[in-house]
Amino acid sequence: MANNKKLVEAITSMEEDFAQWYTDVVKKADLIDYTSVKGCMVIKPAGYAIWENIQHELDRRFKETGVENVYLPMFIPESLLQKEKDHVEGFAPEVAWVTHGGLEPLQERLCVRPTSETLFCDFYAKEIQSHRDLPKVYNQWCSVVRWEKTTRPFLRSREFLWQEGHTAHATAEEAEERTIQMLNIYADFCEQVLAMPVVKGKKTDKEKFAGAESTYTIEALMHDGKALQSGTSHNFGDGFAKAFGIQYTDKENKLQYVHQTSWGMTTRLIGAIIMVHGDNSGLVLPPRIAPVQAVVIPIQQKKEGVLDNAYKLQAQLKAAGIRVKTDDTDKSPGFKFAEQEMRGIPVRIECGPKDMEANQAVVVRRDTREKITVSLDNLAEEVQKILDTMQVEMLERARAHREAHTYTATDYEEFKSIVEEKPGFVKAMWCGCKECEDKIKDDVQATSRCMPFEQETLSDKCVVCGKPAKKMVYWGRAY
Amino acid sequence: MANNKKLVEAITSMEEDFAQWYTDVVKKADLIDYTSVKGCMVIKPAGYAIWENIQHELDRRFKETGVENVYLPMFIPESLLQKEKDHVEGFAPEVAWVTHGGLEPLQERLCVRPTSETLFCDFYAKEIQSHRDLPKVYNQWCSVVRWEKTTRPFLRSREFLWQEGHTAHATAEEAEERTIQMLNIYADFCEQVLAMPVVKGKKTDKEKFAGAESTYTIEALMHDGKALQSGTSHNFGDGFAKAFGIQYTDKENKLQYVHQTSWGMTTRLIGAIIMVHGDNSGLVLPPRIAPVQAVVIPIQQKKEGVLDNAYKLQAQLKAAGIRVKTDDTDKSPGFKFAEQEMRGIPVRIECGPKDMEANQAVVVRRDTREKITVSLDNLAEEVQKILDTMQVEMLERARAHREAHTYTATDYEEFKSIVEEKPGFVKAMWCGCKECEDKIKDDVQATSRCMPFEQETLSDKCVVCGKPAKKMVYWGRAY
Structure with missing residues (x-):
């Protein structure tokens, strides 16, 4: 077989060149192939079977909480994308535009969905009239397109597969509850099935999703000490509802806006599995997700x-x-x-x-x-x-690795030297200002990964500016 | 609930207006909703759950025969689409074109896949070198886009969901065998799971798939006597292999072209279920496919x-x-x-x-x-x-309906009057000429549905031109 010859050639060691090691594993474990379509990949049987197992496990967990699957169009009319101001600003620069159907130019451009908030809002505006129509807890499995400049298999590609859940609720409390519930499902799935420990927390305003009131995230640490955002869950409040006019009559017959959430996980998880568990002989799959055990x-x-x-x-x-x-x-x-x-x-x-x-x-x-x-x-x-022992020990090993690569800094010089010299998470206090996040990004190319739910008080001052600290933040370089 | 009010309004009876009855059922059984994207629909939970069951049943049957799932890009560069002459002629007039990525015009236009033969060929050309790399028996579940002018939910929409299998084999015999094997799986699935009898046969050259050497089809009869092509399986011979240079070295170390097939089923099947089993009170789901039994x-x-x-x-x-x-x-x-x-x-x-x-x-x-x-x-x-009895009786009833609406004609005047007055299949002999097919289309808007595997000799003359007959054909008006 032609592939065998390639296989026996050693792969680059991860200590020598982690990025090349990753690319070698992805290719030689036969997960993907490159295509004539720049930035898009073929997911081959060995890779797709992992995705099928991810789908199967997540879908079952979703349905246990009342999620129903639907399918919405892959195209979004330009006027629809533009209805929510923050959202369009976040996505318009990186979408693919369809301008012709058959031999004729379209009257209005359509973008290929980069995410489907606007379509779900358009749908919900028609679908929801009364409090009896709530909640709506819908999800879809599909592919989305973001016109990235630099791409890497699974981690960042112009087209990727994902699930996107979109819900509408009568109250702010219920929306918040659903947002956290889905984050917990994601975290549990990562730990129990992918043997990958994650830090649960909230994104800072700078890092949150375009149009969200708050974004929650699970952050995992890769073998090279870089962070990978592995799943996000957004609470939109009633911002989209106001932009799209999604209202219901409550029990007192008053018109109210709905409160919405969305949450997603992607084929990126396959990249995470590779970078958390792989070694210099190739891929190592946790038994519970392995297509062949x-x-x-x-x-x-x-x-x-x-x-x-x-x-x-x-x-x-x-x-x-x-x-x-x-x-x-x-x-x-x-x-x-x-x-x-x-x-x-x-x-x-x-x-x-x-x-x-x-x-x-x-x-x-x-x-x-x-x-x-x-x-x-x-x-x-x-x-x-x-297999059961291996599953448990893989999680323990990954957790030990993360703990060994999680540092604490209370002084900015120390902070910078950790980021530069000791790849991993750095826990440090933060004042809440975007300026301090920007400074860290400029100085050492690290970002705030999340404000973890499990807060600690490392000091009472922001590690950057020394002003009173509001939150303890996980910082790190990230994929 | 807002929906309830709509529900209690009677739906149009199918005897009064079958098309309106269909639209009413699709809406009031809560299967779909229309969207701001012309020609595209939302498949709602009750509709999507049927599709999930179809996927589950088909996917299991596929995998039992060695099929592996993959995922290929949704975009096809224009130059790739153009490599096989017949294929591009068939599809280019009805594809959606992406011309801009983000803020920049693309160097080469990309079409949104209407079907993925060209992408699979591009992939196989790299993937296949030796006879040991064969066969490749891959399938993908995805959505495709065809820029139709007139659309109807499930039956004809600009975007629809489907599976497309694409295989490559060392010999013509093996490719033909796979083509027929998949057609048989489709037919068995329709009869056993959807309680929908089908006629298996081969398409005439006029009706075959763009680029195929031969196309096999299963044809079902709807309640209104119109035919619905419910699944197709194509044998490409080595035509695509030659256009794309897909060659392997055989055991004697000689270069050979592969032989390819493709086969697909779509969300159209949901339309078929509605039109085969539905009645004036709404949808009737066969127990084996019903999300709620x-x-x-x-x-x-x-x-x-x-x-x-x-x-x-x-x-x-x-x-x-x-x-x-x-x-x-x-x-x-x-x-x-x-x-x-x-x-x-x-x-x-x-x-x-x-x-x-x-x-x-x-x-x-x-x-x-x-x-x-x-x-x-x-x-x-x-x-x-x-439930078991109901499943069996629904199939029997559908078969009885089809048999009661399958006619025989040996004379062209008789043929035309049957098509005009008695909706259903008409069996008639055919000389093999496209001219006779064209004449029937012009005269009574019927098409050759297939040359059934179970041939009968109704006469020795073509029903249209009177020349020696080559095949018995099922004719009919179709969706």
């Missing part, structure tokens, strides 16, 4: 009974609900091991004639390379235990 | 114990795997019945104080209105039986 690799497979035994083990594991494949190709075992490692399959199960004689198999964990000899009598049970 | 409607729900009993029945049905809801709103039972009928929920389960005393409930089928008194001791089992 175990691969059976027969040793000396030409010997009688070895392949049949491999298929038997595969059948046993499959029956126990483990996502499993057998690599029965004519590649060498060593090559198959390297491929399993590159693709991040959580465990491989080696079984040759000697193992068969001893009624055993060797299970090798992708993350620690630990080799565990397991009796064939309870293989499925043992493999499931190993 | 049963609704429990408590009678005299303010009486003690009635609501609790309804929830108990709901829990029993849910535990048995039936998709069930309870309508515990303060609407009248009569209104709830009308709503269940409008939304096409397969059965309603009425249970009031007298029923409780008698340890029974009344199950009412949506399709026949049959009322079946069932003991509460085995409610779930009985409801499941009723």
